[in-house]
Amino acid sequence: DAKTTQPPSMDCAEGRAANLPCNHSTISGNEYVYWYRQIHSQGPQYIIHGLKNNETNEMASLIITEDRKSSTLILPHATLRDTAVYYCIVGLSNYQLIWGAGTKLIIKP
Amino acid sequence: GAGVSQSPRYKVAKRGQDVALRCDPISGHVSLFWYQQALGQGPEFLTYFQNEAQLDKSGLPSDRFFAERPEGSVSTLKIQRTQQEDSAVYLCASSDLTRIDRRTRYEQYFGPGTRLTVT
Numbered sequence: 001d002a003k004t005t006q007p008p009s010m011d012c013a014e015g016r017a018a019n020l021p022c023n024h025s026t027i028s029g030n031e032y033v034y035w036y037r038q039i040h041s042q043g044p045q046y047i048i049h050g051l052k053n054n055e056t057n058e059m060a061s062l063i064i065t066e067d068r069k070s071s072t073l074i075l076p077h078a079t080l081r082d083t084a085v086y087y088c089i090v091g092l093s094n095y096q097l098i099w100g101a102g103t104k105l106i107i108k109p
Numbered sequence: 110g111a112g113v114s115q116s117p118r119y120k121v122a123k124r125g126q127d128v129a130l131r132c133d134p135i136s137g138h139v140s141l142f143w144y145q146q147a148l149g150q151g152p153e154f155l156t157y158f159q160n161e162a163q164l165d166k167s168g169l170p171s172d173r174f175f176a177e178r179p180e181g182s183v184s185t186l187k188i189q190r191t192q193q194e195d196s197a198v199y200l201c202a203s204s205d206l207t208r209i210d211r212r213t214r215y216e217q218y219f220g221p222g223t224r225l226t227v228t
Contacts, residue, residue, distance in 0.1 A: 032215070043113070043200055043219030044152065087151055095140070096165060097217075099151030 003027065003090045009104040018075040020103055022088030025069045031092055033064060035073045037084040038102070044087065047073065078107045111135065113220035115201050121226045122191045130186045130223045134203030141184050142217060143176055144200040152200055158184060159206075191227045198222040 005023040012018040024033065034049040048055055048062045050071070055062045061074040075082055087102040114133045122128050134141050140159055144152035145168075154168040160181040169176070173192075178184040188195055202217040 034215070036217075041221075043202070043221050044217075045219070046216040049215055095142075095157060096154050096168075099153070101149070101151055 004088045004100050006103045011106050012078045014109050018078040020073040020086050023070045024090045027090050031090050033071050034089040036087045039084045080107050083107045113218050115220040115223050119224050127189045130199050132184045132201030138203035138205045140204045142202040143186050146198040193227050196227045198224050
């Protein structure tokens with residue numbers, strides 16, 4: 001079973017920030033939080049990952065709560081091309097990640 | 110640069126046929142993963158290679174599934190006597206655990222997948 005809980009779907013207006021929540025209440029101390037996305041008919045694409053500290057890269061920001069039981073992926077200025085299924089995954093390394101069903105994010109013009 | 114490629118992109122097989130799915134990882138990537146993705150679900154881990162060694166095959170659903178990576182680069186996933194429940198997208202991913210850069214060490218690069226339909 002997936003170790004994370006995500007809403008099945010979300011909408012966001014184009015140009016606004018998209019905030020995707022993820023609960024991982026059973027995360028252990030040395031497990032990372034990974035985010036991938038999958039655009040329709042393509043393979044998944046890595047976005048970002050973190051352990052304890054918040055992380056930012058050119059694609060997104062990852063905010064992890066102090067107790068590490070939840071996190072939020074932030075796409076600062078969503079575009080139509082960000083429409084995809086977003087997966088939040090918890091694992092010890094990038095080996096044998098257990099994926100859930102993800103959040104289908106729809107960006108609306 | 111070239112990413113992960115998979116072939117064929119689409120495969121239709123009659124029940125009972127054997128199929129072979131090919132994955133060409135990014136050159137030099139040590140790790141290679143196979144996943145099965147059913148419609149509307151996230152990918153499910155099948156097996157993991159480090160170079161030519163198959164370190165984990167715990168996700169293979171039955172002994173009809175077999176994967177190999179004989180020279181540590183190209184990998185083949187073979188399914189014998191296909192069943193309808195084998196219909197899915199089969200994804201291959203590679204990563205380079207030797208990279209010092211933190212992001213690239215932990216990032217899996219996925220191919221486009223092979224959609225297998227068993228009729």
